[in-house]
Amino acid sequence: MRLSSSQRETLWAYIFLIPTLVLFGFIVLYPFIYAFYLSLLEWGIFGNSTYTGLRNYADMLKDNLFWKSIGITLHWTAGVVPGIIAISLLIALALNIPTLKLKGTFRTIYFIPVVTNMVAASFVWRWLFEPTFGVVNYFLGLLGLPEPGWLASTKWALPAMMVVGIWKQIGFAMVIFLAGLQTIPKEIKEAARIDGASRWQEFCRIVLPLLNPTIVFVAVMLVINALRVFTIPYVMSAGGFTYGVPGGPLNSTRVFVIHIYDLGFRQFNIGYASANAFALLLLIMSVTIIQMKLIERPFEY
Amino acid sequence: MKGADYVLKVLVYFSLAIGVVIMLLPLVWMFSASFKPLGEVMRTPPTWIPLQPTVNNYKEVFRQVPFAKYYLNSVIVAIIVIGSVLITSSLAAYVFAKFEFPGKQIWFFLILSSLMVPFQVRMIPLYRISVSMGITDTLFGVSFPWLVDAFGIFLMRQFIITIPTELIEVARIDGASEPLIFWRVILPNCKQALSALAIFTFAWNWEEFLWPLIASNSNASRTIPIGLQSFAEQYGSNVHWQMAGAVVAIVPLLLVFMLLEKQFVEGITMTGLKG
Numbered sequence: 001m002r003l004s005s006s007q008r009e010t011l012w013a014y015i016f017l018i019p020t021l022v023l024f025g026f027i028v029l030y031p032f033i034y035a036f037y038l039s040l041l042e043w044g045i046f047g048n049s050t051y052t053g054l055r056n057y058a059d060m061l062k063d064n065l066f067w068k069s070i071g072i073t074l075h076w077t078a079g080v081v082p083g084i085i086a087i088s089l090l091i092a093l094a095l096n097i098p099t100l101k102l103k104g105t106f107r108t109i110y111f112i113p114v115v116t117n118m119v120a121a122s123f124v125w126r127w128l129f130e131p132t133f134g135v136v137n138y139f140l141g142l143l144g145l146p147e148p149g150w151l152a153s154t155k156w157a158l159p160a161m162m163v164v165g166i167w168k169q170i171g172f173a174m175v176i177f178l179a180g181l182q183t184i185p186k187e188i189k190e191a192a193r194i195d196g197a198s199r200w201q202e203f204c205r206i207v208l209p210l211l212n213p214t215i216v217f218v219a220v221m222l223v224i225n226a227l228r229v230f231t232i233p234y235v236m237s238a239g240g241f242t243y244g245v246p247g248g249p250l251n252s253t254r255v256f257v258i259h260i261y262d263l264g265f266r267q268f269n270i271g272y273a274s275a276n277a278f279a280l281l282l283l284i285m286s287v288t289i290i291q292m293k294l295i296e297r298p299f300e301y
Numbered sequence: 302m303k304g305a306d307y308v309l310k311v312l313v314y315f316s317l318a319i320g321v322v323i324m325l326l327p328l329v330w331m332f333s334a335s336f337k338p339l340g341e342v343m344r345t346p347p348t349w350i351p352l353q354p355t356v357n358n359y360k361e362v363f364r365q366v367p368f369a370k371y372y373l374n375s376v377i378v379a380i381i382v383i384g385s386v387l388i389t390s391s392l393a394a395y396v397f398a399k400f401e402f403p404g405k406q407i408w409f410f411l412i413l414s415s416l417m418v419p420f421q422v423r424m425i426p427l428y429r430i431s432v433s434m435g436i437t438d439t440l441f442g443v444s445f446p447w448l449v450d451a452f453g454i455f456l457m458r459q460f461i462i463t464i465p466t467e468l469i470e471v472a473r474i475d476g477a478s479e480p481l482i483f484w485r486v487i488l489p490n491c492k493q494a495l496s497a498l499a500i501f502t503f504a505w506n507w508e509e510f511l512w513p514l515i516a517s518n519s520n521a522s523r524t525i526p527i528g529l530q531s532f533a534e535q536y537g538s539n540v541h542w543q544m545a546g547a548v549v550a551i552v553p554l555l556l557v558f559m560l561l562e563k564q565f566v567e568g569i570t571m572t573g574l575k576g
Contacts, residue, residue, distance in 0.1 A: 010402040012479045020393040021408070023385070023449040028415050031426035038425060091320065094313045108562060109321050115558040115565070116328070118508050119526040120547035123533060124331045127540050133343045135330055167324065172569065179570040228419055231510040235530060257421055257511070264425050265515055277422040288417050 039274035049271065056275035066276065068251065069259035070283075075158065076233075076255060077226035080165045084222055085215065088170045092177035093203075107178070111171035118168060122235035125164045126151060151236060154252035161253060164232050169225075173218050180214030181207070220291040227283055230257040256280055328551070335359070335544040342540050358545035365536070367520050368549050371528035375507060378444045378524055383502050385448040387495055394457030395487050399469060415451045420511070428515055438522045443513050447506060453498050456572060460494040461487060493571075500568030507554065525550050 003011065039056055041049040060066050091110055095103055113121065128135045129150040137147040148156040184207060192202050233253045238246045247254030247262065254262075260280065264273030329349065334342045335358055337351045362368070396402075397409050427446050428437075436442035464487065472482045488495070513527045523531065529550055536542055558565055 006401070009400055013396045013400040013402040013405070016392045016396045016400075016479075016483070017408070020389040020412075020449055020454070023389060024412060024415075024451075027427065027446050027448060028418070028423065028451075029411070031423040031430065032415075032418060034426035034429075035422050087320075091317070094317055097310075097313065099310075100313070106317055106321065107566075108559075109324055111562075111566065112328070112555065112558075113324060114569075115504070115554055117525065117529075117547075117550045117554065119510060119529045120331075120550040121327065123529070123543050123547050124327045127334070127342075127544075128327060128330060133345050133347070135326070135347050138345055138347060167327070170324075175566050175570050228421065231508070231526075234510070234514075235533075238530075238534065260421050261511070261515075265428075270425055274422075274425055277419075277425070280419050281417070281422050284419050285417050 035274050035277060038271055039278055041271040043268065043270050043272075047268075052271070056272050057278075059272065060275050060279065065251070065254070065259065066279070069247075069254045069256045070279075072158065072252070072254060073227060073229070073256040076162060076165070076229055077223055079159070079162045080169075080226050080229075081219060081222045083162070083166045084169050084173050085219060087166065088173035089177055089215070091170070092174050092181055093207075095174075095178060096181045107175070110174055113168050114171040116168070118231050119235050121168065122164060122232050125160075125167075126236050129160045152249060154250050157237070157249060157253050158233075161233050161236050164236070165226075165229065168232070169222065173222065176214060176218055177211070180211050184210050216291070216294050220287065220294075223287050224284055227280065227287070228257055229255050230261070234258060234261075256283075331544050331547050331551075334541060335548045337541055339539065339541045342544070358541045359549070361542050362532075362545045362549065365542075366528065366532050366546060368525075368528070368546070370520055371523055371525045372553075374440060374443075374522060374528075375524040377440050378513075379503055379506055381440070381444040382447045382506050383499050385444075386450045386453045386502050387499060389449045390453030390457045390498060391461075391488065391491065391495065392483070393454045394461050395483055397454070398458045398461040398464075399466060412451045412454055416455070420446070424512065424515060427512075431516060438517050438519055440522055442516050443522050443524065446512055447509075450502065452572075453502070456498055457491065457494055460491045464490045496564065497568040497571040500565055501572040504565075504569065 040051060040053060042052040042055065043049050091106075094100065095106055129137075131137060131147065131149045131152060134150070136150070140147050150160045151157045188206055188210075189202060192206055197205070233255050234246045237248045237253050247258040256276075257280070260273050260276045263269045263276060267273075330347070333349055333351060336354045336356065337348070338353060338355060338357070341348060341352060393412075397405065423446065431437045431442045431445070436445070468486050468490075469482055472486050477485065508526065509524070510526045510530075513522070513524050514530070517523050517527055520528070529546055532546055533543055
């Protein structure tokens with residue numbers, strides 16, 4: 001039997017797709033559906049589960065800890081994302097000055113935290129923020145500024161962790177901004193210069209609008225990362241001199257993913273944890289949809 | 302005007318230099334603390350060059366922590382994940398870029414939509430699956446949630462779509478089989494994208510913390526981040542040992558980065574801009 005050319009095409013398409021579709025079904029599609037099913041169950045003391053419909057979702061909305069951890073996550077996002085964008089954009093603009101020397105060296109150094117293991121870096125920062133012998137408070141003391149208790153304080157623990165989050169991701173945003181800046185044609189800037197535009201006008205009227213898609217893209221990536229933050233608050237709150245509970249002190253750094261992890265893998269409240277995970281999905285979906293509205297080129301670059 | 306330019310330039314260099322100090326300070330402190338006895342680490346004002354340099358911390362860390370094993374585990378997990386992601390992404394991307402067949406739109410839509418699903422939704426089911434398959438605390442168990450990557454498929458498709466379809470048709474007329482076309486025409490034309498995807502996958506997979514924290518509970522499957530964390534939970538107050546451990550975890554990758562910086566930065570930028 002001979003296949004027609006379109007049948008042949010279909011056959012080969014599926015042969016090539018088999019590994020992807022099998023794995024996709026196994027590790028993405030099935031777990032996704034399974035997670036929704038789990039979110040409809042309630043776990044008893046003996047590990048037995050009963051169907052409860054949407055009760056987990058209703059309980060979640062009445063749970064103070066849910067709203068608190070959402071609030072902490074939004075606080076983190078609102079601090080870290082603008083911080084990274086502002087700092088890395090300034091660095092990228094500086095490194096884009098044609099006559100600047102040591103460009104490569106600066107770029108390498110600012111990129112180093114990106115390739116520095118996050119757990120190891122969080123250890124180091126934990127000791128830098130140590131209230132009595134830490135370097136951060138030593139410098140603050142030299143400047144005559146107040147020396148907070150940082151990770152031991154419910155007020156200052158989250159800001160200390162935000163510093164690490166910013167430090168870690170500046171380099172990533174910087175290289176993308178640099179690449180974006182290099183796509184701006186020199187001729188446009190030169191023409192503006194000849195027409196008598198000041199540096200500030202050049203930045204506001206030419207560089208910023210042309211860089212806008214890149215900024216939006218970086219912002220969305222950073223927001224999605226920030227909503228899912230886990231490693232830094234986990235490592236910086238657990239372990240150390242006293243073995244703290246992840247998300248401590250007193251839940252002041254309990255970001256949403258720590259909340260889900262705690263419910264699912266420390267309290268074994270599996271159905272409830274799954275319902276909370278779907279709340280995270282909803283949050284990330286809304287960000288993605290806003291992104292699609294902001295950037296008109298979802299598929300072609 | 303020239304004077305203002307000069308002032309601006311001095312200001313730029315000055316700010317960049319301050320930034321450099323802040324970026325490097327944690328690493329310098331770590332390095333220096335790793336060669337100090339505990340008493341000196343806790344001294345104020347801090348010393349930057351150890352007064353009594355010692356390599357005892359490194360000896361202790363290597364005595365207590367199987368770092369070589371953690372490195373090996375991390376490397377094996379990275380190889381499994383990168384290998385599988387490159388194969389599945391390029392094959393699927395080729396199909397979605399150049400084939401017409403029933404079901405194409407639905408599958409592509411499903412795969413792209415999964416980009417929005419955070420891992421945290423899948424992690425509890427994945428854990429239950431690995432328990433029922435008996436693969437918890439194995440290297441396969443640590444790798445399997447990442448074997449296919451929707452972002453990789455999307456990225457590769459963006460590249461393969463730019464390969465002229467005539468190249469494929471010419472090969473077909475010459476009687477080349479479909480796998481041969483993929484191997485000889487498609488893959489050689491997207492080497493750059495493949496290496497970018499490999500680097501990008503490596504960069505985040507090397508840091509992955511949440512899943513291995515759940516999936517591994519002994520040295521048999523601990524990757525570097527998890528090994529470090531379990532060490533810290535056991536010996537939390539020994540800052541000097543911890544810093545030696547941090548150096549061991551950070552430095553090799555830093556050296557690799559210095560050697561391959563151009564490819565690294567290009568890989569991150571390319572995946573960033575195309576994605």
